[in-house]
Amino acid sequence: xxxxxxxxxxxxxxxxxxxxxxxVANDPLPSWNDTAAKQSIVVxxxxxxxxxxxxxxxxxxxxxxxxxxxxxxxxxPYYFQLAFALDxxxxxxPDHPEWKTKQPFKGVLEGDLDxxxxxxxxxxxxxxxxxxxxxxxxxxxxxxxxxxxxxxxPKTGRLYKEMIYQPMLELLTYLxxxxxxxxxxxxxxxxxxxxxxxxxxxxxxxxxxGSSIKTRYEVRDGKPVIVRLPEVDFVDDKEGKPVGIHSxxxxxxxxxxxxxxxxxQMLQYTTIGHxxxxxxxxxxxxxxxxxxxxxQSHIGQLDKALDDAKQKGWTVVDMKQDWKTxxxxx
Amino acid sequence: xxxxxxxxxxxxxxxxxxxxxxxVANDPLPSWNDTAAKQSIVVxxxxxxxxxxxxxxxxxxxxxxxxxxxxxxxxxPYYFQLAFALDxxxxxxPDHPEWKTKQPFKGVLEGDLDxxxxxxxxxxxxxxxxxxxxxxxxxxxxxxxxxxxxxxxPKTGRLYKEMIYQPMLELLTYLxxxxxxxxxxxxxxxxxxxxxxxxxxxxxxxxxxGSSIKTRYEVRDGKPVIVRLPEVDFVDDKEGKPVGIHSxxxxxxxxxxxxxxxxxQMLQYTTIGHxxxxxxxxxxxxxxxxxxxxxQSHIGQLDKALDDAKQKGWTVVDMKQDWKTxxxxx
Numbered sequence: 001x002x003x004x005x006x007x008x009x010x011x012x013x014x015x016x017x018x019x020x021x022x023x024v025a026n027d028p029l030p031s032w033n034d035t036a037a038k039q040s041i042v043v044x045x046x047x048x049x050x051x052x053x054x055x056x057x058x059x060x061x062x063x064x065x066x067x068x069x070x071x072x073x074x075x076x077p078y079y080f081q082l083a084f085a086l087d088x089x090x091x092x093x094p095d096h097p098e099w100k101t102k103q104p105f106k107g108v109l110e111g112d113l114d115x116x117x118x119x120x121x122x123x124x125x126x127x128x129x130x131x132x133x134x135x136x137x138x139x140x141x142x143x144x145x146x147x148x149x150x151x152x153x154p155k156t157g158r159l160y161k162e163m164i165y166q167p168m169l170e171l172l173t174y175l176x177x178x179x180x181x182x183x184x185x186x187x188x189x190x191x192x193x194x195x196x197x198x199x200x201x202x203x204x205x206x207x208x209x210g211s212s213i214k215t216r217y218e219v220r221d222g223k224p225v226i227v228r229l230p231e232v233d234f235v236d237d238k239e240g241k242p243v244g245i246h247s248x249x250x251x252x253x254x255x256x257x258x259x260x261x262x263x264x265q266m267l268q269y270t271t272i273g274h275x276x277x278x279x280x281x282x283x284x285x286x287x288x289x290x291x292x293x294x295x296q297s298h299i300g301q302l303d304k305a306l307d308d309a310k311q312k313g314w315t316v317v318d319m320k321q322d323w324k325t326x327x328x329x330x
Numbered sequence: 331x332x333x334x335x336x337x338x339x340x341x342x343x344x345x346x347x348x349x350x351x352x353x354v355a356n357d358p359l360p361s362w363n364d365t366a367a368k369q370s371i372v373v374x375x376x377x378x379x380x381x382x383x384x385x386x387x388x389x390x391x392x393x394x395x396x397x398x399x400x401x402x403x404x405x406x407p408y409y410f411q412l413a414f415a416l417d418x419x420x421x422x423x424p425d426h427p428e429w430k431t432k433q434p435f436k437g438v439l440e441g442d443l444d445x446x447x448x449x450x451x452x453x454x455x456x457x458x459x460x461x462x463x464x465x466x467x468x469x470x471x472x473x474x475x476x477x478x479x480x481x482x483x484p485k486t487g488r489l490y491k492e493m494i495y496q497p498m499l500e501l502l503t504y505l506x507x508x509x510x511x512x513x514x515x516x517x518x519x520x521x522x523x524x525x526x527x528x529x530x531x532x533x534x535x536x537x538x539x540g541s542s543i544k545t546r547y548e549v550r551d552g553k554p555v556i557v558r559l560p561e562v563d564f565v566d567d568k569e570g571k572p573v574g575i576h577s578x579x580x581x582x583x584x585x586x587x588x589x590x591x592x593x594x595q596m597l598q599y600t601t602i603g604h605x606x607x608x609x610x611x612x613x614x615x616x617x618x619x620x621x622x623x624x625x626q627s628h629i630g631q632l633d634k635a636l637d638d639a640k641q642k643g644w645t646v647v648d649m650k651q652d653w654k655t656x657x658x659x660x
Contacts, residue, residue, distance in 0.1 A: 060528065063536075204390055205581050206513075206536075206580055207536075217569040217570075217571075222602070223602065224598045224599040224602050239547040242554065243546070243556065246467055246545060247545070249535065249536045250520070250524045250536055250538065251535050265547055265554070268549065269547065269554040272549075272553065272554050
């Protein structure tokens with residue numbers, strides 16, 4: 001009897017420091033280690049959803065906004081939308097013999113990305129115009145759908161759409177289960193994301209905010225279509241993010257998540273002078289399972305926002321420490 | 331016994347021709363007369379929601395878009411947002427002594443609307459710039475909220491926000507009960523509508539599409555704000571409506587409702603070449619209970635769209651014939 005008692009006590013002691021069995025079964029964030037980051041999320045969600053609490057937020061105001069590149073899926077060695085654009089240049093090249101000798105297209109076709117990048121912003125705009133405009137919205141949607149269903153990342157061999165973060169999927173689901181409406185607010189193209197965000201993240205097209213090119217309504221061959229024009233309309237990055245949120249959502253989020261200085265203003269807008277509110281930064285610290293980068297990175301530079309995190313009480317997620325899993329099914 | 335029997339039979343016969351008691355109790359559109367318009371709505375909703383039917387539409391694609399002025403609320407003798415702007419000019423006049431001698435403000439202050447209108451579009455833009463820009467988004471929201479809570483229509487004496495159509499409120503509720511997501515797509519100002527559409531129509535800010543002025547993100551006295559600029563950004567009217575739908579919703583509606591040629595392109599975009607789909611036109615035929623106008627009207631001109639309705643099978647709602655009630659609580 002005494003031995004049994006001791007054994008069960010020992011079992012109790014062993015189980016307790018991690019988490020009780022019932023809590024594991026109900027854990028809404030199983031891919032998160034039980035560290036401060038996870039705890040701060042759960043504490044916030046419980047605070048704003050507990051009726052009668054002074055921090056209670058009505059369901060309709062539970063707006064959560066998420067950056068995409070580097071926050072919901074990977075973004076190295078360069079934004080996946082650029083991979084899409086480069087693939088499109090290659091696919092379209094047979095109809096454009098002149099591209100063989102004309103930068104930035106020549107560089108793309110020869111796999112010389114340095115030559116492409118040497119042209120700077122102007123080159124990128126030329127590539128976007130050639131690959132993202134000139135067709136109808138329905139046609140572009142089909143092109144993106146075909147690409148996202150098949151294109152694979154050269155390093156991981158995974159489909160790009162499988163390089164999404166399992167812990168963030170759980171966070172999205174957890175928030176929605178608690179009455180939050182989840183939005184993407186990304187510097188990426190709104191029309192590039194919408195065809196697949198619902199199946200991938202459970203975020204429908206009307207809850208996606210992103211950069212856009214101009215469009216025009218036309219009746220073509222008797223059919224009403226939206227035509228995509230080679231002209232930038234809106235850049236949903238940096239100070240553009242609060243503007244995009246205001247334009248598309250019309251409410252200030254109470255939770256925002258990002259991973260770079262491009263998200264800094266969104267995190268400010270969400271939290272400063274507004275309580276309860278919550279800002280989360282995904283810090284890429286895992287060079288083994290994903291990538292490790294921050295202050296000096298060309299893609300996803302995280303510098304000012306990292307400095308601000310400490311002062312402002314923003315939650316920094318250390319991928320290596322805080323996440324059990326990176327990608328689904330690992 | 332025989333008399334009782336006859337009486338109950340008579341009661342049955344009397345009740346039957348209108349509608350059986352159970353149907354009345356469950357009628358989702360009680361303010362609609364039992365005419366072809368109502369029937370066509372119910373038939374469409376049943377078609378697209380019946381699982382296994384060839385016209386079944388998954389819940390996430392049940393997008394319904396509604397014009398606001400003249401479709402969800404009245405718009406005579408001029409758009410209610412103009413009444414708001416004129417009231418604002420009067421409220422702001424003490425800080426603008428120069429307006430006493432300067433058109434179009436002079437005309438507003440003297441109640442001389444002809445003088446205002448003589449300046450055409452330029453005058454209207456000047457009034458919008460003076461009354462809708464120069465403050466933060468939060469400040470503008472408060473100004474609109476104060477106005478909409480108190481301002482009354484000079485003819486009816488009702489609050490403007492009570493001049494909404496009871497049958498359309500029922501239609502919105504009926505659609506949502508059947509899995510539709512309801513949006514406003516209006517030529518009116520997006521920021522003018524959002525502060526009150528949720529309480530009034532059950533349509534949250536993020537489901538409101540409208541015309542907009544440019545905005546800028548700023549940190550002012552340490553607080554992040556959206557500043558409203560005196561420059562038109564987007565006009566959500568005519569061919570702008572499909573563009574606004576594409577930008578904000580990113581899906582083609584399967585049901586659209588309007589009342590004027592400003593809605594023509596939205597109705598085309600929704601229905602032509604896309605089935606199942608449904609277009610509804612509110613035809614203002616009731617000069618007694620509301621207003622009667624169509625082809626020659628300056629406000630809410632309905633001409634091309636009325637011609638198209640017959641050819642294209644769009645449902646025209648004759649307010650006088652089809653609606654039992656116009657405004658709530660009548």
